[in-house]
Amino acid sequence: MTSQNSNPKPPATISCAEFQEQLPDLFASGGSGEPEDPCLVAHLKTCENCSALVRDLQYIADQASLLLQPTHEPSDNVWKKIQEGLNSDRTDEAGQNPSHS
Amino acid sequence: MEQQGLRMTEIKPGPSLFKRNPPIAGEAEAIESAKAGDAEAFSKLYALHKRRVYTLCLRMLGNVSEAEDMTQEAFLHLFRKIGSFRGESAFSTWLHRLTVNLVLMHLRKKGLNLVSLEETINPSDDDAPKRDFGSRDPQLTGSVDRVALERAVASLPPGYRMVFVLHDVEGFEHNEIATMLECSTGNSKSQLHKARLKLRELLRQPEQSIRQAGLKEAAK
Numbered sequence: 543m544t545s546q547n548s549n550p551k552p553p554a555t556i557s558c559a560e561f562q563e564q565l566p567d568l569f570a571s572g573g574s575g576e577p578e579d580p581c582l583v584a585h586l587k588t589c590e591n592c593s594a595l596v597r598d599l600q601y602i603a604d605q606a607s608l609l610l611q612p613t614h615e616p617s618d619n620v621w622k623k624i625q626e627g628l629n630s631d632r633t634d635e636a637g638q639n640p641s642h643s
Numbered sequence: 644m645e646q647q648g649l650r651m652t653e654i655k656p657g658p659s660l661f662k663r664n665p666p667i668a669g670e671a672e673a674i675e676s677a678k679a680g681d682a683e684a685f686s687k688l689y690a691l692h693k694r695r696v697y698t699l700c701l702r703m704l705g706n707v708s709e710a711e712d713m714t715q716e717a718f719l720h721l722f723r724k725i726g727s728f729r730g731e732s733a734f735s736t737w738l739h740r741l742t743v744n745l746v747l748m749h750l751r752k753k754g755l756n757l758v759s760l761e762e763t764i765n766p767s768d769d770d771a772p773k774r775d776f777g778s779r780d781p782q783l784t785g786s787v788d789r790v791a792l793e794r795a796v797a798s799l800p801p802g803y804r805m806v807f808v809l810h811d812v813e814g815f816e817h818n819e820i821a822t823m824l825e826c827s828t829g830n831s832k833s834q835l836h837k838a839r840l841k842l843r844e845l846l847r848q849p850e851q852s853i854r855q856a857g858l859k860e861a862a863k
C-alpha cells in the first residue's frame with residue numbers, strides 16, 4: 543500500500559517497545575500475533591528483532607500442545623486412597639446418619 | 644442470533660474441543676454406571692483420566708506429593724458429584740475444570756495470593772516486553788522438543804506457569820482463566836505473554852541456567 547521507496551526506515555514511526563507493548567493483545571485477539579494496524583504491520587515487516595520475537599512466541603504457543611500429552615502417572619497409592627474415601631462414604635450412608643455432611 | 648453478524652469475519656477456531664477432548668470409547672457408559680454407584684465404573688473412569696488429571700496437577704503445583712493429594716481430591720470430588728454431570732460439556736472438560744478449581748482453592752488455602760502473583764514474582768521481569776531482543780540469538784523454531792519445553796515450563800515462576808498451562812496447554816480462554824484466578828482478562832493476557840517471553844529466554848539458554856532457575860524456584 544505504501545509506495546516502494548529505498549528508504550529502509552519503517553513508514554510509521556513506532557519503536558520496538560511500542561510494538562511489543564501491543565503483543566499481549568495481538569496474540570489474544572487473533573491467536574497468530576499478526577496485526578491489522580498498519581503501523582504494527584509495517585514495524586513487523588521491517589524489524590527483524592520483533593518479527594523473530596513474534597515467530598518464537600507463536601512457536602512456543604504451538605509447541606505447548608506437545609505438553610497436552612499426559613506423560614505422568616500417579617502412584618498406585620492414589621487409587622487406594624480414593625477407594626478408601628469412597629468406602630467411608632458408603633459406610634456413612636449405611637450408618638443411618640442423615641445429618642452427617 | 645446475535646452471533647450471526649460475526650460470521651462475516653473470519654473466526655479462527657480456538658484449539659478444537661474435539662481434538663483436545665476426543666470422545667473415549669466406553670466413557671459414556673461408564674459415566675452412567677458410575678452415577679448408579681457402580682464401583683467398576685469408577686475404576687474405569689479413573690483409569691481413563693488419571694494421567695491427564697495428575698499431569699495437570701503436577702504442572703500446576705510442581706510437586707509430586709501435592710499433585711497426588713490433589714488428584715485424589717479431584718477424583719473423590721468427581722465421584723461424589725457425578726450425579727450432577729449433565730453432559731453439557733465434554734466429561735474431560737468438566738473434570739479438568741473441577742481439578743483446576745480444587746488446585747486453586749488449595750493454593751489459596753496455603754496463602755498463595757494468585758491475583759498478586761504478578762507483582763510478587765521477579766519484579767524485574769515486568770520490563771521484559773520492553774527489552775530489545777537481539778536477532779543474533781539463535782531462532783527457536785524447530786529446535787524445541789517436549790522434554791526441553793517441559794523442563795522450561797517447570798522452571799517458570801508459579802503465576803506464569805499457571806496461566807501458561809491453563810491457556811496454552813489446557814486450552815482455556817482468557818475469560819475463563821480470569822474467572823478461575825479471580826483476576827482481569829488483561830491480567831491473564833499479560834501473564835501469558837510474560838510466561839512465553841520467559842520461556843523463550845529459558846529455551847535459548849544452555850541447559851544449565853534452566854536447571855538453576857528451577858532450583859531457585861524450588862528453594863522458595
Ligand SMILES: [Zn+2]
Binds near residue numbers: 561585589591592
Ligand atoms: Zn522492533
